[in-house]
Amino acid sequence: MIPMVDLKTQYHQLKDEIDAGLLAALENTAFVMGPNVQAFEKEAAEYLGVKHAIGVANGTEALHLALLAAGIGQGDEVITSAFTFIATAEAIRYVGAKPVFVDIDPRTFNITPATVEAAITPQTKAIMPVHLFGQPVDIAGIQAVAHKHGLKIVEDCAQSFGASVDGKQTGGFGLASGFSFFPSKNLGAYGDGGLVTTNDDDVAAKVKVLRNHGSEVRYYHDVIGYNSRLDELQAVILRVKLKRIAQFNEGRRRSAHLYSELLAGLVETPYEDGIGVHVYHQYTLLSDRRDAIQAALQNAQIACAVYYPVPLHQQKVFAADCQGVSLPVTEAVAARCLSLPIFPELAEEQVREVVGVIRSALGA
Template sequence: MKIPLVDLKAQYASIKDEIDEAVNRVISSAKFILGEEVENFERKFANFVGAKYAVGVGSGTDALYLALRALGIKNGDEVITTTFTFVATTEAITLVGAKPVLVDIDDRTYNINPDAIESAITPRTRAILVVHLYGQPANMDAIVDVARKHNLYIIEDCAQAHAAMIKNIHVGNFGDVGCFSFYPGKNLGAYGDAGAVVTNNEDLYKKVKMLRNHGRESKYIHEFEGVNSRMDAIQAAVLSVKLKHLEEWTRKRIENAKRYNELLSGINEVVVPYVADNFRHVYHIYAILVPERDRVYEYMRESGVGVGIHYPVPVHLQPAYKYLGHKKGDFPVSERVSESVLSLPMYPELRYDMQEYIVSKLKEALHR
């Protein structure tokens, strides 16, 4: 049996007619950049998230960059974030000229450890960039307390957390601004790159909207230098179709995660995802910890199971961030997780018999 890590073909087959109609509508209109399709999606997505405003942009990385710029983060500033994340999180910080200040993660959620944030604050600290990793919300109550105490901005990296909630409040609403990616493999994915910034602050909304379009509100009148990060109309049309199905897909992901938990319950070597009370984990990635991860990974790939590793090298050990001066051992929890983490196939169309096969191959790999 061949089982991919993500199956976008299966998703497309389930909504083919809706997608084809939406894409053809845009092509027939010959309006490809921003416009009515993007505005419609922005309204729908803001409503879905429960935020006042949403701005469609070119990618999740751009969303982070534009949010930081809109907040005035600049050269000489410091932004505290997790070392256990995809590099886009820290790239956005350095792109605005600021310095990423890395801290370790919680050993159960793999999100930023709130207890580690306060000791990393300096007079140069301007913001905390929180990542809701794998679709599991970070401990926002504790993080908001630290931010308020020290008068810091909060940017939420929600790239993997569409529909994730804490006490029925959608991520992206706890800080000053939330940033989403619509990379094709995400829980809400476009058919190319796209992203969004959400906020409840009108001034930030207006600033991000201008920044994404060369710093202008009207044609050829530029208030400041911005960038070209405009969402394509085709991506907006695709996302509007998919958004209607996102809640159903999320429920199926959660059901699949529960089935994995049951199937894995008798395997002592495996650590399954932890979920705190009143937190809604949406399982963009179903990540487990296993011994001898690399050997297990290779065996499962050879057995036709598309497992992944998110992520094998924390940011502080990446060659690109050697200049920060970190060494192995600086963030032991992140390093331990990076050496043990394994992502199992996860998508709404995943069947029970497929999960049984995946777990059977995992057992074989562990007990060889």
Template sequence: MIPLVDLKTEYKVLKDEINQVIGEVLESGSFILGSKGNKLEEEISNYIGVAHGLGVANGTDALLLSLEALNIGYGDEVITTPFTFFATAEVIARVGATPVFVDIDPLTFNMSPALIEHAITERTKAIIVVHLFGQSADMDAIMEISRKHNLRVIEDACQSIGAAFQGKKVGSFGDVGCFSFFPSKNLGAYGDAGMIVTNDSELDCKIKSLRNHGSCQRYVHTHIGLNSRLDEIQAAILCIKLKRLDKWNERRRELAAKYTRRLTGIVDVPIVAADREHVFHQYCIRTIQREELAQFLQQKQIASGIYYPIPLHLQQAFDQLGYKNGDFPISESTAQNILALPINPMMTDKQQEQIISAIVEFFGDKA
């Protein structure tokens, strides 16, 4: 089976280094909020181009803590996209605020800036912008809207570490940037892990407290926080992988370019905006024959995935918001015909050729 993500091969490539740093952590006796975590925070913040990095337990907590640090809660509204992973809107509801959705751009799958202002009310406090599948949203337009209406901006860059807009890394535009290091991400841990980045020293200080039970001094609690600390083993592993991130992202772009060359005219291929550097966390095609193609690929021992089959406004958990089918037609139609193909830096040219050949065969048979 050709997998979507090949973590076994990746581990074999890094095995000696990974085992060494895990051993170092075990020997140190320091497992949470130690030197490895401090090193990762410094290296990630330098890589993104911001002043502060804060390791947390996962990408969802990164979003949640950001909302709490920005004092967003009951009675507030936060604008975001309905075409993303559930966590993006889940955290808005978790702090007591209301998610307000706007539809996506049909080419990039990211939130359409042209629709944002229509969704702003007197209760709107922030925008959570998602850089989906590894491509930046239109940050010029979104930041202009945020300044005009005095809105906070949280960047959900959980799928897009290393991606850039006009040469500037995602995560460095808004008040905070949030990253996930879930194992399948472009920079993945061997368990859950995440990070928040910011240029705001006050937010940095507050989030440090919130991630540790609202405490910066042992047994002194100034806020109601939670336990969301990045452990040392994951930080050590991520430091090893970070050194390869740019090289791995470049390999993803090479694979994506070949897919696009060979599949254009057969399926709808991803569009990369001219001012953006895509890191292809996912390579998603669109076809009205998605289910049949996925089944055919499965028979050929090729994995595929659907991201995302149900837009967030149609999820049962958000029934109380009153959205219905037809409210966000581009998100809904995309959810019905999108399919992710295997793409990861460990994939061989031979494997990719098998995938392309299988897709060409499927549609050739249908001609």
């Protein structure tokens, strides 16, 4: 059996350091906003090349609080992708704004400057580009559109920790950004966790207040806030893993490139534009025979998944916002996409086994 991600193998490789860190935190008993959270925030900010990194409860809350701190609210429109996890659009809805879904590039699966610009209205206040599957968006193009129209950028970096564009990490291009540490992510906790990054002092100050019940000084509350703090024990785990994130991402890229080499001519393999560094949170191919490949892999006890079978503009919850909305590229990609196992510890022989099953399914 080959899983989508092998968390147990990674844990056993890191077990001594993680266990020692957890035991030390338990002895210290500073369980909320303790020293490991503070240390992780500092270390993450240094790695990502940003001024502020603020730990929060999860990736959805990271986007939610980033939008609030950026001043996005009731009646505003935020342009984003329909080909993403629902948390992207949920966060927009949480602040009272409307998600405006635009089509994607057929190779990168990300929104484009052209699709964004065509959707701008007087109500548009922000763009939320998603660095989907670890592939950075055309951020220079998005920034140009934002600057031209006076819009804010809030990056969704839930799947792109360690991805970069021209040497600069995702999470440092917008006014604010949100990361997720869901266990399967490139940098994953052993539970929920998230991070807001920003180079803006005012945004950082607002997020810190919002995550902690609207309080800057204990028992004094200036605004209605939230209970959205990164857990101390998760911070211990994240600190151990952060030291190895470059190694982890290189392992993902190595397996992805082998997949692409072996699958060339059989399916449409993931695209790399040479500007951004893709960190392969998912390895996602396209094929008209997606269902046959999926069935063959499942029969061989090899995990695979369709991310995402129903784009957000076709979801019931957004029906009222999306009447008559047609996103042909998004819909075509959703009908043909399939994600294969990808994780840092994936062995070459496992990649070859997966490809062998796909070749057989396609009669190649």
